[in-house]
Amino acid sequence: MATAAQRxxxxxxxxxxxxxxxxxxxxVYFIFSLWxxxxxxxxxxxxxxxxxxxxxxxxxxxxxxxxxxxxxDFKAMGIHETFWKYMxxxxxxxxxxxxxxxxxxxxxxxxxxxxxxxxxxxxxxxxVMYMPNIITAASVAGLFLSLFGNSSYSVIxxxxxxxxxxxxxxxxxxxSRVLVMxxxxxxxxxxxxxxxxxxxxxxxxSLFEAAEIDGANTHQTFWRITFPLLKTIMVYTLLTSMIGxxxxxxxxxxxxxxxxxxxxxxxxxxxxxxxxxxxxAKPSFGYSAAASVILFxxxxxxxxxxxxxxxxxxAMEKAKKRRQAIKEAKRKAKGGGFSx
Amino acid sequence: MNKLKKSLALVATLAIASTAFYACxxxxxxxxxQESQESVTxxxxxxxxxxxxxxxxxxxxxxxEEAVADIALPETGDKLSxxxxxxxxxxxxxEHFEKANPDYAGKCEYVNVGxxxxxxREGYANYFAGGEDVDLFVLEADWIxxxxxxxxxxxxxxxxxxxxxxxxxxxxxxxxxGTNNDGVxxxxxWQATPGGYVYRTDLAEKYLGAKTPxxxxxFVKDWAxxxxxxxxxxxxxxxxxxxxxxxxxxxxxxxxxxxxxxAKDDALIVDDYCKEYAETAKKYWTEGYVTKEDxxxxxxxxxxxxxxxxxxxxxxxxxxxGSMLSNAEGGEGGSTYGKxxxxxxxxxxxxxxxxxxxxxxxxxxxxxxxxxKHFTVDxxxxxxxxxxxxxxxxxxxxxEKIVNDKSNSNKLLGGQDxxxxxxxxxxxxxxxxxxTQYDAQIKAAFNDAVTKYAKGDYxxxxxxxxxxxxxxxxxxxxxxE
Numbered sequence: 001m002a003t004a005a006q007r008x009x010x011x012x013x014x015x016x017x018x019x020x021x022x023x024x025x026x027x028v029y030f031i032f033s034l035w036x037x038x039x040x041x042x043x044x045x046x047x048x049x050x051x052x053x054x055x056x057x058x059x060x061x062x063x064x065x066x067x068x069x070x071x072x073d074f075k076a077m078g079i080h081e082t083f084w085k086y087m088x089x090x091x092x093x094x095x096x097x098x099x100x101x102x103x104x105x106x107x108x109x110x111x112x113x114x115x116x117x118x119x120x121x122x123x124x125x126x127x128v129m130y131m132p133n134i135i136t137a138a139s140v141a142g143l144f145l146s147l148f149g150n151s152s153y154s155v156i157x158x159x160x161x162x163x164x165x166x167x168x169x170x171x172x173x174x175x176s177r178v179l180v181m182x183x184x185x186x187x188x189x190x191x192x193x194x195x196x197x198x199x200x201x202x203x204x205x206s207l208f209e210a211a212e213i214d215g216a217n218t219h220q221t222f223w224r225i226t227f228p229l230l231k232t233i234m235v236y237t238l239l240t241s242m243i244g245x246x247x248x249x250x251x252x253x254x255x256x257x258x259x260x261x262x263x264x265x266x267x268x269x270x271x272x273x274x275x276x277x278x279x280x281a282k283p284s285f286g287y288s289a290a291a292s293v294i295l296f297x298x299x300x301x302x303x304x305x306x307x308x309x310x311x312x313x314x315a316m317e318k319a320k321k322r323r324q325a326i327k328e329a330k331r332k333a334k335g336g337g338f339s340x
Numbered sequence: 341m342n343k344l345k346k347s348l349a350l351v352a353t354l355a356i357a358s359t360a361f362y363a364c365x366x367x368x369x370x371x372x373x374q375e376s377q378e379s380v381t382x383x384x385x386x387x388x389x390x391x392x393x394x395x396x397x398x399x400x401x402x403x404x405e406e407a408v409a410d411i412a413l414p415e416t417g418d419k420l421s422x423x424x425x426x427x428x429x430x431x432x433x434x435e436h437f438e439k440a441n442p443d444y445a446g447k448c449e450y451v452n453v454g455x456x457x458x459x460x461r462e463g464y465a466n467y468f469a470g471g472e473d474v475d476l477f478v479l480e481a482d483w484i485x486x487x488x489x490x491x492x493x494x495x496x497x498x499x500x501x502x503x504x505x506x507x508x509x510x511x512x513x514x515x516x517x518g519t520n521n522d523g524v525x526x527x528x529x530w531q532a533t534p535g536g537y538v539y540r541t542d543l544a545e546k547y548l549g550a551k552t553p554x555x556x557x558x559f560v561k562d563w564a565x566x567x568x569x570x571x572x573x574x575x576x577x578x579x580x581x582x583x584x585x586x587x588x589x590x591x592x593x594x595x596x597x598x599x600x601x602x603a604k605d606d607a608l609i610v611d612d613y614c615k616e617y618a619e620t621a622k623k624y625w626t627e628g629y630v631t632k633e634d635x636x637x638x639x640x641x642x643x644x645x646x647x648x649x650x651x652x653x654x655x656x657x658x659x660x661x662g663s664m665l666s667n668a669e670g671g672e673g674g675s676t677y678g679k680x681x682x683x684x685x686x687x688x689x690x691x692x693x694x695x696x697x698x699x700x701x702x703x704x705x706x707x708x709x710x711x712x713k714h715f716t717v718d719x720x721x722x723x724x725x726x727x728x729x730x731x732x733x734x735x736x737x738x739x740e741k742i743v744n745d746k747s748n749s750n751k752l753l754g755g756q757d758x759x760x761x762x763x764x765x766x767x768x769x770x771x772x773x774x775x776t777q778y779d780a781q782i783k784a785a786f787n788d789a790v791t792k793y794a795k796g797d798y799x800x801x802x803x804x805x806x807x808x809x810x811x812x813x814x815x816x817x818x819x820x821e
Contacts, residue, residue, distance in 0.1 A: 017346075074820040150634065152633070257634050258635070259784050
């Protein structure tokens with residue numbers, strides 16, 4: 001039998017200390033994330049060219065970026081065209097890196113989790129494949145610049161021989177885009193693979209065993225069991241990759257020579273950075289912030305769209321029926337029937 | 341036990357929470373530290389007090405000796421921090437300065453801010469915001485105006501006790517650039533940066549028969565002759581050798597030779613000069629008068645050793661030990677080491693230039709004064725530094741003396757004295773009223789557009805100018821019509 005004192009101790013709640021422990025995160029979050037986030041929205045409606053004493057300009061920044069500029073208004077033309085060019089680049093590069101990346105990651109994840117594949121050194125390969133993600137983007141950009149540089153002395157042009165016209169991969173429109181896509185795939189497929197693997201390992205193993213006993217081949221197992229049950233994690237991957245892809249910055253920004261960014265691979269994030277950063281004496285915070293807000297809206301819409309497409313129709317149907325049943329019961333109760 | 345757990349949890353939470361305010365602490369101002377030091381000395385024994393008064397006495401004696409003018413900035417810091425984007429100059433300067441002033445040995449510190457001028461341009465503002473010690477920092481011609489027109493970042497040189505007459509020995513254009521819009525002198529340069537054409541002596545003899553720099557100059561004396569020579573070299577080498585290193589090199593000569601500024605009253609100027617350079621660049625590129633390499637990339641140096649180029653457009657700061665010329669020769673023992681020589685080239689030009697500016701938060705007024713004086717005012721130390729570093733110092737009298745004494749010889753140039761050639765070029769340098777605060781960005785945009793035009797990315801000159809105007813119009817504060 002527990003004494004009264006023991007019972008009292010048992011009932012002591014430590015829950016409030018939990019709040020103390022998460023407090024630091026929230027303090028840091030409010031100061032370094034939430035405040036700047038809200039500030040971005042405020043700045044989007046303010047003037048450019050100064051750090052202090054900004055005036056409210058309403059939707060002017062958005063108009064400059066989005067609306068078709070007037071003839072001979074070079075400033076509006078420059079900003080408008082750059083933004084849309086960079087937006088196009090962002091979408092092209094994201095799509096071009098997401099599709100091969102998810103295909104490769106899925107294939108490898110299935111292989112690594114398949115009970116029948118007895119591959120030695122699985123752990124080693126997983127680590128090696130994840131490795132590119134650990135290298136800082138700056139080093140990666142430097143590496144690829146010397147491998148695929150425009151110079152006749154870069155690795156690729158040296159291998160092609162001295163009498164061949166050197167390749168200009170870094171400045172050519174499609175070659176540079178494909179190179180960025182490749183780098184993005186190379187850097188991120190390991191990460192996606194690990195995520196998909198954890199998804200596959202979360203599937204009940206007895207399902208695979210049952211399928212095997214029933215004589216399903218690997219192809220059938222994948223399309224009938226793995227793929228449908230992996231949907232949630234796939235949606236998650238798609239979402240995170242999309243958000244990350246729209247904000248892609250480091251490689252597109254750094255993969256250039258000289259002091260001008262390559263316009264064929266520059267992304268919206270590069271636009272945001274350049275607008276306020278390049279002209280440090282008169283920074284254009286307004287255009288940067290407005291572009292960020294536009295990006296935010298696009299991301300939100302796409303995110304909502306993904307959820308809408310992937311919604312669980314069966315569960316929604318069931319919930320609807322349940323609601324209807326409750327309504328029916330209530331009506332009956334009102335109508336003189338007897339309730340329990 | 342419970343209390344212990346509770347208090348442990350509280351302490352841990354506070355410890356983590358306190359990190360949230362890590363960067364928010366105020367750094368103690370010099371005045372505060374001074375106070376605290378004073379309070380410490382007050383507590384100390386009589387003995388040290390007497391010591392203190394002794395040192396004070398000796399200090400006042402020293403300052404009586406100096407007695408130049410009032411140094412408004414305090415002398416409370418223990419280190420003179422000098423900011424720059426490259427160690428090439430500042431570390432050599434510190435070495436030279438400390439050798440001449442043993443009292444200051446070990447008290448000067450070089451701080452790296454970015455790896456090129458463009459990075460430092462933004463890096464300084466961020467660095468200052470961090471509240472770290474800043475005494476002096478180096479500014480580049482293309483963006484000096486952004487800093488010297490901002491009193492938050494720069495203090496007048498009069499705060500270090502200098503008057504305008506102290507710099508009367510300098511090249512006039514450097515003083516003009518170091519003066520801000522209100523006529524306040526805020527930057528002092530230790531160098532003038534005239535450039536010339538640095539060429540391979542063996543190739544020049546092979547293709548042109550030029551044996552001396554004087555003979556070579558005849559082949560490159562003006563742009564028309566230069567182009568003829570380029571065609572001849574191209575033909576005789578069967579397309580292997582170009583006369584100019586890169587489009588970037590050609591651009592450096594041209595960008596200096598624009599007769600007007602890039603903007604007037606904050607409005608962009610596009611005139612015949614733009615067309616002339618664009619067409620020249622295109623011609624040089626398509627005819628193969630320049631190599632297809634890019635400046636500042638590995639290939640830029642590699643072409644200096646494999647006969648791809650006959651020469652480079654280099655200026656004073658490209659010619660010292662460990663500099664661009666040294667890299668182009670493959671360093672000591674490289675295949676073209678010492679096989680270069682310098683000649684004036686088709687036109688006078690200058691490339692960049694560096695100015696010392698003083699921070700309003702400088703806490704080593706006396707030391708900063710001595711440092712600036714050492715490299716920009718004092719002729720004896722400047723002459724010594726010119727020979728020590730191979731620097732073209734900012735004083736025509738000193739440079740003329742070095743040229744006449746024939747006291748300089750450059751191993752990279754096979755023993756030739758580059759100053760004798762560049763001293764003549766320097767006489768023609770004039771940047772008065774030609775620099776604007778938008779230069780760094782406008783020039784980058786224009787050079788990028790012309791490079792693309794030369795490579796065939798734009799169908800016509802008008803397309804190129806339209807693209808350039810759109811790019812330049814993005815610069816806040818600049819109007820483009």
